[in-house]
Amino acid sequence: MPDLPTTRRAFRRTDDFTPGTPKVKLVTEDLPAKLSATSVLVKVHAISLNYRDANITNGGNPWPVTPNGIPCNDAAGEVIAIGDQVKYLEIGDRVAPIVDTENLTNRETGRSWLAADEDGVLADFIIFDERVLCKLPQHLDWVQASIVPCAGTTAWSALKGVKFGRTVLIQGTGGVAMFALKLARAAGLRVIISSSSDKKLDDLKRKFSSPPLLTVNYSTHPEWHEEVLKLTDGVGVDLVVEVGGSSTLIKSMKCTRRGGIVSVVGYLSKQDNQQFDGLLGLIIDRRTIVRGINAGSKQDQDDLCAAITATQMTFEDIIDSTQPFEKAEEAIQYIWEGKQVGKSVLTV
Ligand SMILES: NC(=O)c1ccc[n+]([C@@H]2O[C@H](COP(=O)([O-])OP(=O)(O)OC[C@H]3O[C@@H](n4cnc5c(N)ncnc54)[C@H](OP(=O)(O)O)[C@@H]3O)[C@@H](O)[C@H]2O)c1
Secondary structure, three states: OOOHHHHHEEEEEEEOOOOOOOOOEEEEEEOOOOOOEEHHHEEEEEEOOOOHHHHHOOOOOOOOOOOOOOOOOEEEEEEEEEEOOOOOOOOOEEEEEEOOOOOOOOOOOOOOOEEEEEEEEOEEEEEEHHHHEOOOOOOOHHHHHHHHHHHHHHHHHOOOOOOOOOEEEOOOHHHHHHHHHHHHHHHEEEEEEEEEOOHHHHHHHHOOOOOOOOOEOOOOOOOOOHHHHHHOOOOOOOEEOOOOOOOOHHEEEEEEEEEEEEEEEOOOOOOOOOHHOOOOHHHHHHEEEEEEEEOHHHEEEEEEEHHHHHHOOOOHEEEEEHHHHHHHHHHHHHHOOOOOOOOEEEEO
């Protein structure tokens, strides 16, 4: 067996939220001399960034986070050592940890999110218990595999229950949205994408030209839900992947058909509870299923990996950019400024 590493490099949050100051710091830390019985040492090959990482490092997370923690929850890597009672993984397996390590089956009551309640994955080596590691699809390269756990599982959970031929509204052109677009296309759904940028929409229409992608600019059409209704003969979509939060939820419900689903994924707009006026009446009148999404369980992530393997789907067309691991600070800032279409990934 090759010599195992004794140290790792990791980025930890500075917890200095002053604009313009560094948000992460590169540190070298000791790795344990011996793995505990069911632990697995993973050599990380790629880490993908999410809006959440930029939000946490800039102090905006609505939930508490541990001080100076390691950011990021999307990574792909290779098993290089296992504890002496590991049963399901072997050296050489390609794996990713799940995002909420307390959620294996959707029936656990606890919560432990990477990069918030415990350290995340922005490091060159990570150690996790084997029960929170999923095997990744073999045909994906490391960069594509790294977007599966958070963006992928969230999009997968958000789209659950919508059948072939139905119509979905996917908001924005960020990581979750682009993954949802890929899954929706593979599942035979009619897709409407909204964005604040005509250029982003035109680029996407070219990239996903067949069948034609339907689009709405929510910036030039503040009443964008009316545009969505026009595109669906006044009926509304069957499901919305909702990322705006309080400023978009009511409008999303207004352009969802009776009995349709609004998957509440994000909170990108400024949160203002006054915008929820009329919510209850609307839910009852339109019989809307408002469904909270919190990534997914290990079971969900395994199901997604099975679907990706079955379809041999690839994701190179939704990778916005890659940068070396050492450029973590710049990559976080890039996400914070919302410059990406799809995923921004760091390679180790
Ligand atoms: N619940 C979960 O499990 C979970 C998991 C992952 C992410 N999230 C949340 O989901 C949201 C998206 O995450 P992400 O990583 O995909 O973000 P991202 O890559 O940073 O994408 C953000 C994009 O969303 C669009 N957007 C911003 N404000 C909008 C609005 N008011 N209405 C419609 N679209 C809007 C913008 O697209 P345009 O530039 O095209 O306008 C923006 O580029 C975040 O709030 C994140 O915290 C939740």
